[in-house]
Amino acid sequence: MGTALVTGATAGLGLEFAWQLATARHDLVLVARDTDRLEQVAAQIRAAAGVGVEALPADLSVPDDVARVAARLAVVGDQPGDPRPVGLLVNNAGFATAQHFVDGDLDVELRAVDVMVRAVVELSHAAVGQMQARGRGAILNVASVAALTAGGTYAAAKAYVRTFTEGLAVELAGTGVTATVLCPGFTRTEFHQRAGVSMSSVPDAAWLDAPFVVASALADVRRGIVISTPSGRYKAASALLRVLPRSAVRAIGHYR
Known part of the structure; x- marks a missing residue:
């Protein structure tokens, strides 16, 4: 796969x-800062999913760390002993x-x-090079x-990520490589807790579940959809x- x-x-x-x-x-290459937690997650997935x-x-x-990840993404896999090339890049890392x-x-x-813009650009560039060379792939x-x-x-x-991905999708049209940007609303994860952001004022109806958001995004990638916005309520928003x-948008402000 x-x-x-x-x-x-x-x-x-x-x-x-x-x-x-x-x-x-799918085989996986998992990237994160916390080495111990990363190794633990990798071991759990290997054992459970095989x-x-x-x-x-x-x-x-x-x-330097971004460059190491970019080097892994650039592998075409056409030499004996090379690791398998990456067919799907998920640029997910970020924080509030x-x-x-x-x-x-x-x-x-x-x-x-650096994390949410520069790394996205550098890793996308590394990935599309080898994906175009093979005529298939997705970001x-x-x-x-x-x-x-x-x-x-x-x-x-x-x-930036939204506009960048739309532009990338235009460039990649007809190459066999696609670009999709996921634009979810409030999603139940540890994202806000890790940032120390109180979300107590957000009504229950505003929240999405992570499995639904991810499943929707992956389905849109398979269909070649450029902008993936899970749920009708966030499409309307x-x-x-x-x-x-x-x-009016500025007057709404932003959550704290």
């Missing part, structure tokens, strides 16, 4: 991507900055840009409905955000 590389693979949507892809008999799992520890805010920009820690803001970049809001650095990074005056 091919090999998939997933970044941010030990928690949240990344972990769900890893399990669903393994269940579908697929090949490479653990590739990397901090995607560190250029949970601070205001003006009085916040600049290093945190820059790290967010799935995780953005957010927040890309359509005025929610600070996180929203800005996700807006996205449509509204696109037509509202930007002054």
